[in-house]
Amino acid sequence: MKLLKCILLKLLAAVETTLLLISALIAPLLFFSVQWMFRTWNHLSMDELVFHLQSPLEGTNTEMVQEYLSECLAPALMVFLAVVIVAVVSSKKKWRYRYFSNGVILTALLLVAGGSIYTTVQKLDVDGYMESKGSYSEFVDTYYVDPADVTITFPEQKRNLIYIFLESMETTYADQENGGAFRENVIPELTEIAQENEDFSGESEELNGAYMTTGTTWTMGAMFAHTSGLPLNISIGSNDMDTQDHFFPGIFTLGDILENEGYSQTLLIGSDATFGGRRLYFTEHGNYDMVDYPYAIGNGMIPEDYYVWWGYEDHYLFDFAKDKLRELSRQDNPFNLTMLTVDTHFEDGYVCSECQDAYGDDQYSNVMACSSRQLDEFLQWIQKQDFFEDTTIVLAGDHLTMDSNYCEDVGGDYERKVYTAYINAAVEPEVLKERTYTTMDHFPTTLAALGAEIDGNRLGLGTNLFSAEQTLTERFGIDKLEQEMQKKSGLLEELAEIDRDTESLKVREGRVPTATVQVGTYSYTQGLLPVTVIDIENVEAGVQSIQIAVWTQEDQSDLQWIQLENMGDGSYSGNVNVAASGYRTGEYQIHAYVVDGNGEQSVLGTAVGFVE
Template identity: 50%
Template sequence: MDTKEEIKQDLHTNVSTKFTVHRKIIKIIGIIIGYLIAFFSLLIATSISWMFRTWTGLTMNELMFHIQSPLQGTDSGIIISYILSCVLVSIGIILLVGIIYKIVKKKKGLILLFSAVISVAIAGTSINYMWSRLDIKAYASNRSTYSTFIDDNYIDPKSVDIQFPEQKRNLIYIYLESMENTYADEKNGGAFTKNVIPELTELSIENENFSGSQKSLNGGISLNGTGWTVAAMFAQSTGLPLMIPIEGNSMNEQESFMPGLTAIGDILQEEGYSQNLLLGSDANFGGRKSFYTQHGNYNIYDYYYSKGSGQIPEDYHVFWGYEDKKLFEFAKEHLLEASSSEEPFNMTILTVDTHFEDGYICEECQDSFGSDQYANVIACSSKQVAEFVKWVQEQAFYENTTIVISGDHPTMDSDFCEDVDKSYNRKVFTTYINSAVEAKGDTYRQYSTFDNFPTTLASLGAEIEGNRLGLGTNLFSSEATLLEKYDKNTIDIELDKKSKLMEKLTEDIVVQEPEEKMTAEAETEEEPAGDPEEIPSEIEVTPYDFRTGKYEIIIRNLSADANIQALRCAVWAEEDQSDLKWYEAELQADGSYVAKVWASDFAYKVSEYNIHIYTVDTEGEPHLFSESTGEITR
């Protein structure tokens, strides 16, 4: 038998061994925690640095929009830039620390502790810089404070008498990505020594930009809530900032896009215009497709439409989709088609080559500015737009057509305007060509992109009671704009605050919590069970219309006592239903239900599609009602 001393010795050995094991585990955990703290601190610091390099004039509103927007449709170059500049750099520094940790013999813990402390300090300094530069405290305060500025100054188009001429004019509205007057030379109202946009400068000065007798460049100021593409398009179409209460979602995930709002598309649709949106990127990005289809029933001709219609190869993709050279070629085709109809048309076009960072070099671009790629791209855009306008002016329909050209927002390129004097007032490029009316007086006007809304209608010959719509003013009139009444800083501060009107307009926006969103997505992964109901009806699936990019499911003659609360349609082509999409059928005035199936939701895949139609009873239970098939063709 063991002696007492041996038992004590064994006990001591066991305790010592366990203590050593525990110390090793704690040490390993400490090392892992140290590395993680250092890595995430570095990632925060590099992310903040990258953010301000990428978006030099970033505001808190724009930052919130970029955070909330989905990656779908985002230029892959931005994602790659972030990975290279932030993720890989942080990993590289951590690996370097790890190598040093392995090499040194003594005080390894101090090296790791020092690295973690320095990383946290750098992250803290970066966060403090971001807090100060974006004035997050003021932003948070404004977002929790109500203001009546929008409510007091907003003019609802529904309350205004708008009279169009008997012979309605066509409209071509061209949004130029990131195009500013800044790029022109100083003698023409720009901020550069050499004019990067000579053709656009000539177009603007020869036509109407509301510079009065000065005959220099003038344009709209981009106010809060208008500084990114979809917000800019929204502002120029409605006279309002895009202030939305979405956290973790974006407008393309919503069923409706402010249905209570009246936009220029709604007004022109009521006047019998056929309307088209043409862009070389994904129209879904930022909710642009939803906005234009729901406010004017625009035909959408985007990147996916061009792939599906055979305009570009199935595997074609450059920059954000396809380049502006192709955009203007396709625009000519669509314009000739639209002008062959007796209806007046509205052709809205969005360019993309001049998007940050540094733009896209196409085969038309020249090295006029040496190694400055962005300058070469902007110069190329100026030339292409002028050539397109010249082509339009040579067409028979031009006599009765107004052309509006406007930059969407100031550039977000990281360094192109870094040498521009801070006192220079940066404005988006603006010109009205072949307007039905002329400006009153020779006054140089101060205006924002909100003013484009009523001014565009006036350029078509429409008479607007009071000359104001939304927060905008008809610049062809002598009515004062908001920027002629208040300074820019005051307006920006008030736009940042909460508004009863904006809350009412955005009340249909569904703000989902992360758990709710995950549940909703899980529910759509497979079809709900249920038995077919015997309800006498007629199901029609219309042929695919490549011009609008959709086909429709129409359900008629539903029994009045069918106890139906809603109709939903499940549509898919893949056997495993991995591409399953749900569509809510909308009740029509004649009692029928209609669901629109968009080819862009399926990347324009040419195939036969299964359709299962479900009724939803008053208890919210789904029941398989009928089955059919649809087809997307070239």
């Protein structure tokens, strides 16, 4: 009997100790992670979280990774160590004391974990999200206007378009006198630009911007809404942006329309266009030329080892844009240059060599002010060029800032909106009143600004703001619109559907690009892991380039993209910079991608490297 009791006590002790150690590792990490997540993304939504968990990252900001390690992992490990010490000390006590002590600690840890999960569920409104995703609305199906079925008539002399997505730019940053919410205007140049041009504020001098809705509150969602008139609000699991060949194949977008009208189109950004599905979307809808961070490296625009913030900073972006505009303006056909700034991304933005210290320790205000100045200088340069007379410029904030505390003093009654300015438009507003609109209204409004006549003045869920036609926001109110955007739409799912039968056929017929990815031995002296891609087959129209995506973390938080070099014998080689992953030991996941002669990107193969 004593032996049985002894065995049971030891078994109970082993189970309790195991539960204690597992809880001691998970509970504090969960607690600190949840606190950090909501400090960093104080307006995080479930739609955005789900999208980024299942699609390529928009870029890798190593500062944010380091911040997570120091603010979440480090204190969690300290708590874990403390629990281990207590467990070791209590193991030398009598079994009743040991079980009581460990039981109290285990209960506390479980309460912490449960509280963290509860906080996450409440703040993200997971219940509401699940309810809305479980119910269908006929709103999108009823009010969607298919651009493919609308007569759009362009003028004989077509105008050029420069469309600049302004990262995290709000009307909020202006002073209260000019329609903002700040005591001091940190974007004075942008304020003046909007006032002197068109932001649909009617006769008022106060800035007027666009509302966001569910599915448009992060960069890719915003770019999609501006150019398609739709929210990116579907089950992302059926549209994994890095593994599929299509991005909403059933829609007709701004890029599609301009391509049909003979426009040359370029996407110029300072990060990797693959992140978030941007490369896939803009190549499929408009056949845009991609001038991104890897392109800049590959074409000698910046040094091979240059990498800051999300790639390269905005003063390079504007310099490259000037060179590109000189090139585009010499061609016979009209052009669309679409750009995305990045220095004003959270947290606190990136301080470049052009930034001043006008706001002391308020780094984000200094960065916002710097962006405002650089944009003004860029616009002044454009206005001096011969092509400006026939060019329309759109400045549009992509979404509200995700910075955790920059707008914490803004009153709850102030309606935050993203920045808007239409410059040198071909038309004037038909009504001089303040318009209420969302970022989806930019789609038809941009075409109207180019002088195109749109039958009915509506495309997608958007309305031409130069017309007298009511927007859906004016008709139903922003609250109603937001409520409907949170629900499922049968039409959206139909438009986003991927032709899996076609993909299966390609696999069966052996038309899917393949290759062998070989990983060499890690060089301790150089900190490099060599990778070679050989036996490349089924690549249509030849190989343009081959890249590898490399990461060690499950969430791909240390993801790096590496352009491989053509060795001239049919193989491509390069090296993984292990230092970029903090010299982490263990497995390195490696996926190889090819861009074929048609500009299409496909997965070639995968491999696993080891650093010991």
